[in-house]
Amino acid sequence: MSDEKQQVSRRQFLNYTLTGVGGFMAAGLLISPIRMAIDPVLKGSSGGDLANVGLSVDDITADPQRIDWSVDQVDGWYESEVSRSAWVYKNDNDEIVAFSPVCKHLGCIVSWEGSEQHPNEYFCPCHDGRYYKDGTNVPGTPPLAPLDVYEQEVKDGMLFLGDVIPQGEA
C-alpha cells in the first residue's frame, strides 16, 4: 500500500453502492424461500415410539424368524400405516436380537436361509450378499457392514421394537 490516500472514484463508489443495495435486496428476497426449502434438513427426526410387534418373548427361539408389524407414520401432511419387518432370534447369551432385513449393500431385503447354497446365513437375492447368523457380513460379498438392529424393549412378556440402529463396520 502506498502512503497516499486512496481515492475512491465516482464510478467505484456507485458500483459498490449498487452492488451493496442490490445484494441486500436479493438477500431479503431469497432468505425466507431458502430457509423454507432447507427446513427438512434442519428439522431432524423425532425418535419414534417403540411398537408392540405382537410376538411373545417365549416364542423367540435360536432360529431367526421373520415378524411383520405396522407403525403409524407421519409424512408431512400425510399420515399412514406402514409395514415393518424384522428377523428375530435369541443368541447364545440368551439375548434377543432383532435385525432389520434391509441389506447394507444397496437396500434390498435379506432372508434367513434365502438361498439353498448358503444354509445358516442371511442371503440377499439382488447381488448375493450374505451375513452370518449374528448379522456380520460375510467377507468377500457385497455388503460392507453388519445388518442394522432394532432398538428393543420387553414389556409384559411381549417384544417392542423401535428405530433402526446401525452397528458400524465389521
Place this chain on the structure above:
Amino acid sequence: MLQKIYDWIDDRIDITPIWRDIADHEVPEHVNPAHHFSAFVYCFGGLTFFVVVIQILSGMFLTMYYVPDIENAWKSVYYLQTEVAHGQIVRGMHHWGASVVIVMLLLHTLRVFFQGAYKKPRELNWVVGVLIFFVMLGLGFTGYLLPWDNKAYFATQVGLEMAEQVPLIGTQLKILLAGDATIVGAQTLTRFFAIHVFFLPAALFGLLAAHFILIRRQGISGPL
C-alpha cells in the same frame, strides 16, 4: 479473481457486447427522478417487473410443498403454513405480491395512458401490455383456487359461471376450464394448477420479452 474469470470467458466468447446491449444505455433526463422528482412515475413498469420476479421465485419454492390434489391440497398448504419454518412468509410473499402486481400494473398503465405514451409508434407495445394484463388476471384467477379452501372453491364456481356467459361458446369454455361439465373438483384443480404454473407463465415470459425488446428498440417516449 472474479475479474480473471470474467476475462477468461470474455476472451473466448466475447460476452461484453451482450450484457452492454442489455444493461448499458442512457437514461434520459426527463425519466430520472434525480432531476425531476415527479419522474418517479416512470418506475411503475420496473416495479411491476420486480414484483413479477418475486412471484416467480416464491411460486417456485411453494411448489416444493404444494400438491394439486383435492385430498391433499389444503392439507399441504396448512402444513406449509403451520409446520414449515418461513413457510408462512413465503406464501405471504406470493399472496400479497399477487395483489401488488395488479396495483403496479394499473399505475403503470395509467402513467402510459395519461402521458399519451401509447401513441404512434408505440401502439403495438400498448397491445402487448394489455395482453400481459390479461395474463396477469388469468394468473390471479387460477392461483386463487389452489389453496382449495371454501373461499377458493366458491370464487372459482363464480368465475366459471362468468365464463359460461360468453356468447355461443360459453358452455364449452366453462367445461374446458373446469375439466368437467358440472363438477368443480379434482380435474378442475389439476387444470388450474397446470395453467397457473406452466401455460400462463410461459405466455407471460414471451409477452414480457416482446414488451422489453420493443421499449429498447423504440426508446422511452419524450418529455411532455
